[in-house]
Amino acid sequence: MSNDPIRPVPRSAAGFPDLFAGDVGARTRMIQTICAVYERFGFAPLETPAVEYLDVLGKFLPESDEPAGGVFAFRDDDEQWLSLRYDLTAPLSRVVAQYGTELPQPFRRYQVGPVWRREKPGPGRFRQFIQCDFDTVGTRSPAADAEACAVLCAAYDAIGLAREDFQIHVNNRKVLNGVLERIGLVDPERQIAVLRAVDKLDRLGIEGVRALLGAGRLDQTGVFMPGAKISDEQAKVVLEFVSAGDPDRGVVLRRMEAIVGESAIGRAGVAELRSIAELLDVLELPPSAVCFDPAIVRGLAYYTGTVLEALLTFGDERGNDRAFGSIGSGGRYDDLVERFTGEKVPATGASIGIDRLLDALKASGRLREERKLGPVVVSVMDQSRLADYHAMVRELRDAGIAAELYLGERGFRAQIKYADKRSSPAVVIAGSDEFARGEVSIKDMRLGEELADSIKDRDEWRKGQPAQRSVPRAQLLATIREILARPS
Amino acid sequence: MSNDPIRPVPRSAAGFPDLFAGDVGARTRMIQTICAVYERFGFAPLETPAVEYLDVLGKFLPESDEPAGGVFAFRDDDEQWLSLRYDLTAPLSRVVAQYGTELPQPFRRYQVGPVWRREKPGPGRFRQFIQCDFDTVGTRSPAADAEACAVLCAAYDAIGLAREDFQIHVNNRKVLNGVLERIGLVDPERQIAVLRAVDKLDRLGIEGVRALLGAGRLDQTGVFMPGAKISDEQAKVVLEFVSAGDPDRGVVLRRMEAIVGESAIGRAGVAELRSIAELLDVLELPPSAVCFDPAIVRGLAYYTGTVLEALLTFGDERGNDRAFGSIGSGGRYDDLVERFTGEKVPATGASIGIDRLLDALKASGRLREERKLGPVVVSVMDQSRLADYHAMVRELRDAGIAAELYLGERGFRAQIKYADKRSSPAVVIAGSDEFARGEVSIKDMRLGEELADSIKDRDEWRKGQPAQRSVPRAQLLATIREILARPS
Numbered sequence: 001m002s003n004d005p006i007r008p009v010p011r012s013a014a015g016f017p018d019l020f021a022g023d024v025g026a027r028t029r030m031i032q033t034i035c036a037v038y039e040r041f042g043f044a045p046l047e048t049p050a051v052e053y054l055d056v057l058g059k060f061l062p063e064s065d066e067p068a069g070g071v072f073a074f075r076d077d078d079e080q081w082l083s084l085r086y087d088l089t090a091p092l093s094r095v096v097a098q099y100g101t102e103l104p105q106p107f108r109r110y111q112v113g114p115v116w117r118r119e120k121p122g123p124g125r126f127r128q129f130i131q132c133d134f135d136t137v138g139t140r141s142p143a144a145d146a147e148a149c150a151v152l153c154a155a156y157d158a159i160g161l162a163r164e165d166f167q168i169h170v171n172n173r174k175v176l177n178g179v180l181e182r183i184g185l186v187d188p189e190r191q192i193a194v195l196r197a198v199d200k201l202d203r204l205g206i207e208g209v210r211a212l213l214g215a216g217r218l219d220q221t222g223v224f225m226p227g228a229k230i231s232d233e234q235a236k237v238v239l240e241f242v243s244a245g246d247p248d249r250g251v252v253l254r255r256m257e258a259i260v261g262e263s264a265i266g267r268a269g270v271a272e273l274r275s276i277a278e279l280l281d282v283l284e285l286p287p288s289a290v291c292f293d294p295a296i297v298r299g300l301a302y303y304t305g306t307v308l309e310a311l312l313t314f315g316d317e318r319g320n321d322r323a324f325g326s327i328g329s330g331g332r333y334d335d336l337v338e339r340f341t342g343e344k345v346p347a348t349g350a351s352i353g354i355d356r357l358l359d360a361l362k363a364s365g366r367l368r369e370e371r372k373l374g375p376v377v378v379s380v381m382d383q384s385r386l387a388d389y390h391a392m393v394r395e396l397r398d399a400g401i402a403a404e405l406y407l408g409e410r411g412f413r414a415q416i417k418y419a420d421k422r423s424s425p426a427v428v429i430a431g432s433d434e435f436a437r438g439e440v441s442i443k444d445m446r447l448g449e450e451l452a453d454s455i456k457d458r459d460e461w462r463k464g465q466p467a468q469r470s471v472p473r474a475q476l477l478a479t480i481r482e483i484l485a486r487p488s
Numbered sequence: 489m490s491n492d493p494i495r496p497v498p499r500s501a502a503g504f505p506d507l508f509a510g511d512v513g514a515r516t517r518m519i520q521t522i523c524a525v526y527e528r529f530g531f532a533p534l535e536t537p538a539v540e541y542l543d544v545l546g547k548f549l550p551e552s553d554e555p556a557g558g559v560f561a562f563r564d565d566d567e568q569w570l571s572l573r574y575d576l577t578a579p580l581s582r583v584v585a586q587y588g589t590e591l592p593q594p595f596r597r598y599q600v601g602p603v604w605r606r607e608k609p610g611p612g613r614f615r616q617f618i619q620c621d622f623d624t625v626g627t628r629s630p631a632a633d634a635e636a637c638a639v640l641c642a643a644y645d646a647i648g649l650a651r652e653d654f655q656i657h658v659n660n661r662k663v664l665n666g667v668l669e670r671i672g673l674v675d676p677e678r679q680i681a682v683l684r685a686v687d688k689l690d691r692l693g694i695e696g697v698r699a700l701l702g703a704g705r706l707d708q709t710g711v712f713m714p715g716a717k718i719s720d721e722q723a724k725v726v727l728e729f730v731s732a733g734d735p736d737r738g739v740v741l742r743r744m745e746a747i748v749g750e751s752a753i754g755r756a757g758v759a760e761l762r763s764i765a766e767l768l769d770v771l772e773l774p775p776s777a778v779c780f781d782p783a784i785v786r787g788l789a790y791y792t793g794t795v796l797e798a799l800l801t802f803g804d805e806r807g808n809d810r811a812f813g814s815i816g817s818g819g820r821y822d823d824l825v826e827r828f829t830g831e832k833v834p835a836t837g838a839s840i841g842i843d844r845l846l847d848a849l850k851a852s853g854r855l856r857e858e859r860k861l862g863p864v865v866v867s868v869m870d871q872s873r874l875a876d877y878h879a880m881v882r883e884l885r886d887a888g889i890a891a892e893l894y895l896g897e898r899g900f901r902a903q904i905k906y907a908d909k910r911s912s913p914a915v916v917i918a919g920s921d922e923f924a925r926g927e928v929s930i931k932d933m934r935l936g937e938e939l940a941d942s943i944k945d946r947d948e949w950r951k952g953q954p955a956q957r958s959v960p961r962a963q964l965l966a967t968i969r970e971i972l973a974r975p976s
Contacts, residue, residue: 008543010585010828013570016537018583021597024533032520040885042863042892044910045512049504049616050538050572050602051560055496072539072570074562077606082501082560084538084572095506097498104909106896109509114538118565128537139895143874147895154885282875283882340498375530386631387770394771397528397642404530407627407635408594421592422532 015121016128022423025372027130027358030159031112034132034352037155038110041147043134046109048091050116054081057090058339072118084116088133088351089336096137096347097340106138112354126355135349137336142272145170145306145332146279148350149290152310152328155352161366166327169293170308172273173331175256176297178266179241182259183234192300193228194238199297201242213238242295249277252292272305298331305332306348312360324360328352374422375402376480379415381431388435392428392476399477401484419445426483428476429468440476443468444483503609504616510911513860515618515846518647519600522620522840525643526598529635531622534597536579538604542569545578546827560606572604576621576839577824584625584835585828594626600842614843623837625824630760633658633794633820634767636838637778640798640816643840649854654815657781658796660761661819663744664785666754667729670747671722680788681716682726687785689730701726730783737765740780760793786819793820794836800848812848816840862910863890864968867903869919876923880916880964887965889972907933914971916964917956928964931956932971 012018019027035045054060059068065081067073073083085091088111096107112132121127134151136144149168156166176198180191197212204212211217213235216227230238237259244255253274260266273292280290298307310328330350337345361367376396378389389405396403406415412429419427429441448467471479500506507515523533542548547556553569555561561571573579576599584595600620609615622639624632637656644654664686668679685700692700699705701723704715718726725747732743741762748754761780768778786795798816818838825833849855864884866877877893884891894903900917907915917929936955959967 007828007830008541008546010544010582010825011541012537012582012586013539013541013564013568016539018537019535021532021534024535027535028533039863040888040890042865042890042910044509044862045516046509047507047512047515049500049506051501051504051604051616053496053499053501056498058496072562074560076501077608080501094498094500098500104906105898106906108892108895116539128539136895139897141895141897143878143893144895147893279874279878282878337498340495342495374532375527377530386767390631390767390770400528402528402530404596405631405635407596407624407629407632409627409629410593414593418592418594422530 013127015119015126017126021374022372023358026367027354030354030358031130031132033158034155034354035110035112037151037158038134041134041151041154043108043110043151046092046095046111047113048085048088048095048111050084050114051082052085052091052094054083056094057083057085059083059086070118072116086117087115088113088131089135089333092133092135092137093336093340096345097337106136106144108134108136110134124356124359130354132352132354133349134351135347137347138345139348140346142275142306143279144348145272145308146276146283148306148330148348149276149280149285149308150283152308152350152352153285153289156310156327159357159361161361163289165314165366166310166312167288168290168308168310168328169296170273170276170290170306171293171296172269172306173297173303174265174269174272174305175260175294176269178260178263178269179238181263181265182261183230183237185230185234190228190230193226194230195297195300197228198238198242198295201295206239206243209242210235210239244294245292247287247291249280249287249292252294253277256292256294269305276306298329302333303331304334307331308350310350310352314364324363325356326353327357327360372423373402373484374419374424375404376426376428377415377419377422377424378403378405378428379412379419379430380406381412381429382435385430385435388430392430392440395477396480399481401477401480416443426480428480430473434470437470438473439470440473441468441470442476442479442483446483446486501615503607503614505614509862510860511846514855515842518842518846519618519620521646522643522842523598523600525639525646526622529622529639529642531596531598531624531639534580534583534599535601536573536576536583536599538572538602539570540573540579540582542571544582545571545573547571547574558606560604574605575603576601576619577623577821580621580623580625581824581828584833585825594624594632596622596624598622612844612847618842620840620842621837622839623835625835626833627836628834630763630794631767632836633760633796634764634771636794636818636836637764637768637773637796638771640796640838640840641773641777644798644815647845647849649849651777653802653854654798654800655776656778656796656798656816657784658761658764658778658794659781659784660757660794661785661791662753662757662760662793663748663782664757666748666751666757667726669751669753670749671718671725673718673722678716678718682718683785683788685716686726686730686783689783694727694731697730698723698727732782733780735775735779737768737775737780740782741765744780744782757793764794786817790821791819792822795819796838798838798840802852812851813844814841815845815848860911861890861972862907862912863892864914864916865903865907865910865912866891866893866916866918867900867907868894869900869917870923873918873923876918880918880928883965884968887969889965889968904931914968916968922958925958926961927958928961929956929958930964930967930971934971934974 054067054073059071061068071083071086073081076082114128115131116128152168185191197209201209212227213230214227217225241259244252246252257270296307296309308330309326312324312327328350332348334344334346336347378392393403393405424445426445427443434440444467542555542561547559549556559571559574561569564570602616603619604616640656673679685697689697700715701718702715705713729747732740734740745758784795784797796818797814800812800815816838820836822832822834824835866880881891881893912933915931922928932955
């Protein structure tokens, strides 16, 4: 390699970002907080590998042995196709089918980890991102669906969102199917076109949905989106349904009931939502936290009952209400292991999108986070005193304080600059003067910064060095503790 | 898919294990403990993606555009080769070359995450496993090497290993090169053969190494391993060198110095080890924790100075001392970013192998771990009382206790069995009798287990149910707290 004159360009692939100190810390803390909530609700951790057989993930192109789009696939040495997982649900279904009755039933697991999507990367669209899932497998009880809402609320509370910052929107696919039955729409393709139109209510408004239910719609970029071409009569029912939202869950239930009429599937869906409403009351989750929203559709080929989506209620600075999109979603899917066993196993759960949540909290200034401080840096003023510097570092570390000796080979100014880049709270300085006096100088890096902000003449301030003081060597630890205790 | 009569077999790929509740918990706690030590020493977290360009990882076959063996590689949509990372060092070198002076200098980062190896899986040989690396990039100071030893010791201390359970073995590649210079061996292939022979001292003993330095050696399976074919005179020097180990670091230094003689590279290596010895004294790390071991070689094409390896001092039940192998390793490598920039950047660090360490601790009964308890299970005796059961679960959760309502559809015995599988500390039981009396019954699952162990007649015990008691509803929380406080 070293003989090769062509050197590789050091670069990461698009959609695969690097994460540095502070951002890793914020994400790790958020994940730990969320996992603690999941455990409090009785979910146990599971870790499946990043790589699965492609047939297990169900990602072959139909009637072919080529991988479908959207996944990173590669052949094993025995020519079998392997793939990076694209979500945590497909591996869960494999585990449930593989381990069967060895698992507790119901099986309540959470899993946190990266997933990979072979998609065109773009701003905010990554090809590797973290999912944070919890699911209850093996129960039809609506209590598990209501609980999913409670888990999400508790998780958002725990990471520091205010209750008015988010709202969970709940619907039921059986109710949507009831509406389709009620209007006599049996063609699956047009059914899907209707659901796709309903799903766009938040972006296009009621007139946009009306156009998509009928002849179609020309969007702002001049692209024509063909419509579901249902009759005005049929569209009227669908539009009445998507407009059935109300802050009162009971009102939504009554409106839904009226619209689905005698449809058996529709009535079953309303009954499930009614059970959930009762449990939400018991769990003291008011409609401001969990509302019923007839326009929530979610994954078309996937969910079979409850569907839910958690949305931030605040928008970006431009007033775009849905700028930050969904921060969690889930629902009930009864076909989880059917692909493997032919057997229907009811399951319900949800997932929190960590990366998007972090972005939204950061962008809106809501990230509840002590500014994460770096290590105390003990600077090197005199190479013959390395043992003394090491002893200082050890003393701080033994007291549980992150600390390090400056290990570079540059002078004092570079050392201070280094400490600044590391967000160090303090720099310890001891040269021959200090050693002669039995003292150490300590520079409070945060105080220095604040003073610099309030003082016009930086040069003048630098001469004074009010943020730096000398203390007896024996008071090193106490002084550093005092500096660390000051809120930033 | 649902029309497909051929169902996939639910299976994980060989070498890609699943990890369940207790094991995930133990590993997560170990990782968090180690990361806290890394942070205390001033290392900041970095997260690079799992996927990198293959040329960035340096994993093309020489003068070809095909991936080398050992990596899972696949083409991106633009035909560029991507690959799963096989370690955390190659991504670190990419980051250092890519971000350059934007990074603090020295750059001290730690990274924890899975890496992937396209190798034949076997017992204890996985194709995905976790690495836990820390490195200081941009310093030639031996203080950074000595510190690496201190970090490893602190990490092993923190996870509960006794000081006599492990020992870090340190050597220096320059000293080894000095020995080769001293015996006048300049042919690179035979140099490597000599180092390979030295590396086998722990497995083959001194006579095995002697054979591998000379004509070669027939191993137990009947395979002939060709030797380095150096003269007896040369072999004598090498064997004297590998036998130069001693509990006293100063003794090893003097022996090394005598053997490398006038070799400039050899003397430079001894000087580096001497600096490290001085710092280890300052750091109060005795030779029982960190010894100098002339037979440590490590990655041949990689390390340029210090090499270190952490070994467990206890063996398996069969008395195999090195059964558990290395639990950490590292060293100094100055060619980190040269591949990208042509510039030598000195770096040093080490890595802890989490999975192997967990296996060894488990196998030897040394895993310091409270038995991880599952959630308290509130059983369902009466469907009309769901609201009351939910209120109990909420009360426990609000007090920070992991708790759940049984969400399955089966009877009491199945519910107790479920709680047992979940390692629940207690089951709350409330049927019409209990509600009438304003009480709840609480079954202490661990007490039940212990009693069952001490009583011969299980049937008789079952009738008595000494592990189950009724308390007033208002004492639910206090009773559960009491049960949880009992050590298991």
